[in-house]
Amino acid sequence: MDLYEVIIQELERTPGATIFIHKSPDGDALGSALTLAMALEARGKEAEIYCWDAVPYFYRFLPGWEKVKRVRQENKVFFYPLVVGLDSSDLGRLPFLEGRPPGKVVNIDHHPTNTRWGDLNLVEPGAAATGEIIFRLLEKWGLEITPEMATCLYTAIFTDTGGFRFSNTTEASLLYCHRLVKLGASPYEVATHVYESYSPGRMRLLGLALNTLSMAAEGGVAWIVVTREMMEATGTGPEDTEEFVNFPKSIRGVEVALLFRETESGVKVSFRSKGKVNVALIAASLGGGGHKAAAGCDMELPLEDAIKRVVPLVEETLACCTSSTFS
Amino acid sequence: MDLYEVIIQELERTPGATIFIHKSPDGDALGSALTLAMALEARGKEAEIYCWDAVPYFYRFLPGWEKVKRVRQENKVFFYPLVVGLDSSDLGRLPFLEGRPPGKVVNIDHHPTNTRWGDLNLVEPGAAATGEIIFRLLEKWGLEITPEMATCLYTAIFTDTGGFRFSNTTEASLLYCHRLVKLGASPYEVATHVYESYSPGRMRLLGLALNTLSMAAEGGVAWIVVTREMMEATGTGPEDTEEFVNFPKSIRGVEVALLFRETESGVKVSFRSKGKVNVALIAASLGGGGHKAAAGCDMELPLEDAIKRVVPLVEETLACCTSSTFS
Structure with missing residues (x-):
């Protein structure tokens, strides 16, 4: 049976x-x-x-x-x-x-x-x-x-x-x-x-978040930021940032995309990979977890410090694995 | 045969x-x-x-x-x-x-x-x-x-x-x-x-365009604007605005979404409908054409004038057809 x-x-x-x-x-x-x-x-x-x-x-x-x-x-x-x-x-x-x-x-x-x-x-x-x-x-x-x-x-x-x-x-x-x-x-x-059931505030928040688009590693890493101020200004909550990380990911040449979202106690980081980098490992090293292609972690740091800590780590990992792709 | x-x-x-x-x-x-x-x-x-x-x-x-x-x-x-x-x-x-x-x-x-x-x-x-x-x-x-x-x-x-x-x-x-x-x-x-092959400029342009989000008819009509200045600032062209009109459309309650894009000679307007309004008729009345749910027209008017002309027209049409849905 x-x-x-x-x-x-x-x-x-x-x-x-x-x-x-x-x-x-x-x-x-x-x-x-x-x-x-x-x-x-x-x-x-x-x-x-x-x-x-x-x-x-x-x-x-x-x-x-x-x-x-x-x-x-x-x-x-x-x-x-x-x-x-x-x-x-x-x-x-x-x-x-x-x-x-x-x-x-x-x-x-x-x-x-x-x-x-x-x-x-x-x-x-x-x-x-x-x-x-x-x-x-x-x-x-x-x-x-x-x-x-x-x-x-x-x-x-x-x-x-x-x-x-x-x-x-x-x-x-x-x-x-x-x-x-x-x-x-x-x-x-x-x-x-x-x-197609989004709130107007979510669309406004997406606009503000895309205004923060930054890139590193010759276009291999891209990230956007959502601050608490932005959420207040648009009357939105954390659930309105779902899928935001897919926007930097949708840029050609980007291998790893990141979303930094300010929380009550620090920053929530979302990682997405197109295949070369196992982002679960990076997230795990920062106390988080997830899958090879989609992971996340919480950091008790101010926003700027979190970016300064995470981006170089992603850049290093990408530099090490530009030759292979996980299945 | x-x-x-x-x-x-x-x-x-x-x-x-x-x-x-x-x-x-x-x-x-x-x-x-x-x-x-x-x-x-x-x-x-x-x-x-x-x-x-x-x-x-x-x-x-x-x-x-x-x-x-x-x-x-x-x-x-x-x-x-x-x-x-x-x-x-x-x-x-x-x-x-x-x-x-x-x-x-x-x-x-x-x-x-x-x-x-x-x-x-x-x-x-x-x-x-x-x-x-x-x-x-x-x-x-x-x-x-x-x-x-x-x-x-x-x-x-x-x-x-x-x-x-x-x-x-x-x-x-x-x-x-x-x-x-x-x-x-x-x-x-x-x-x-x-x-997922977009240029970074397109993502920046989307951010600027979403910052212009406006609504009318109690949330039934939503539009965004792309100016020539925005395209210059982001190094983008008209092809980079493809699908932009779907962002205002993805807001709940929106029946008609519009994209106003500045051209050399005026404004290109894109219309999208979720079903209640036949936007092909509106576009045709302005010299354009298309389908019931997706249409467009070119207007030789400054941007602000085009918005002032089109939005009330869409509002009126929506007010007339809130009871029925085309198939």
């Missing part, structure tokens, strides 16, 4: 499941969780979804989004005998509140760095999104994929591939999305909600 | 074809033309591709792009007995130089406004891109789709759907792209070339 079948058996056996998704929930975590909850309900079971943070406003079109409960607000969690954690590489990303949850724990994820923290670990690094694994699970379960589920799963795959623009996009991702559109997902509706 | 078969017969019969694509060539025009030329060459035939303008730098990764000749530079055109115009709704978009070309003229396009200007008109408004029609043509022709062709056709569909974000994206578009990736196209490579 393969792992899918084992998990389906557990799902069939339990009266209900408590589903957890990671902090700062994204389209993949939300889309996967909402679909799994709908599947359980279709089988006459209960399902609860918990997250540490609120659902971002641009995901509030997903069918059932209002069912996602905030651990911070609830201050308690109702545990069914089966607990499923989705799209979460380690327990630190999950809001269990008090260590390991009771009951059987299923870990479904696509991050290669997943620490196999569950009793059952369905981890498939080849999947572009956890949503692809949920799609396969529903198929093997023999459940009908409703238009609502299709919208959720399409959003999961569409957003985790950056709209089919990141290097994790495979021909399977496109085939899944083709099938999900056939099942009722609307590419335009999803794209409009996710990428 | 269906139209595809008739055209294949013509392609098989001729010793070569002269292929024309529209001014300001985009990914669909280029990808379709390069693929058709490769197909003809695979059948032992000659093929020439002509365009009025140069290939934009971010499309210079397409296999064979350097074969695209500029009519403006050549100042003459070599006509084979068969002439194929691609992705061009009317003859005004094509650089034939002196009226109708000699020989049989084939018109392959997906624009619903196509004027059927050819002897044979393969016009399919249901296709998201002309590239989809070329894909079907190759299949019916029984030709092998090489990895180079797959890259060209993937780029055609990917760019004409705005990276699967526009309302023309269908489940068929996703299925074609899935198949093209199987045949050798790389989604990441295409996306990186098309959307």
